[in-house]
Amino acid sequence: QVELQESGPGLVKPSETLSLTCDVSGYSISSGYYWNWIRQSPEKGLEWIGTNSLGGNSFYNPSLKSRASISVDSSNNQFSLRLTSVTAADTAVYYCARSIRPFNWFDPWGQGTLVTVSS
């Protein structure tokens, strides 16, 4: 059974960089698939942030204006999100999720982690 678990700081200051990690168990990242970050807030609902594969085939939501980057680490079977220059609008529950192809069918999802942007 594939399981994903997010971790990282729950509080980030405005203008700083948000960094989160997703640990994958029950599946080897080296076997393939795409690794995604998705966030959810009352204001914007569910918002796909981006995806990357071990081979470096990455895509990002244009609305984030190149602030997001996702890296995949097969040696530790985890992947990470960096979101730069955060503002209060980036406050959300952040989920990691797997997909077979870019953009299509996110499953499973992690349990989510709340990140608040505040000074």
Added chain:
Amino acid sequence: NFMLTQTHSVSESPGKTVTISCTRSSGSIASNFVQWYQQRPGHSPTTVIYEDNRRPSGVPDRFSGSIVTSSNSASLTISGLKTEDEADYFCQSYDTTTAVFGGGTKLTVL
């Protein structure tokens, strides 16, 4: 990019059938697969329908999905409603550059 529009809320009685719709603003709904996710309060989303009409293992056949090209929309139908079906339901699709989620429909079973 396009948007996916869902009715904000719907309510129905146990045992009845409910249909939740998801309308694509531009581009053909049939061009890219549609997924449906269920999210119960305090939990992360789980898939009930993927690739328009396919059910993951473990999802009861009371859940079905379809595409309605005439209205450029997708539909999720839940028959034989149970109280445990009460949740938020989100549709999701994509184009060549991004994935898009609908705003969600809150299903109340009372």
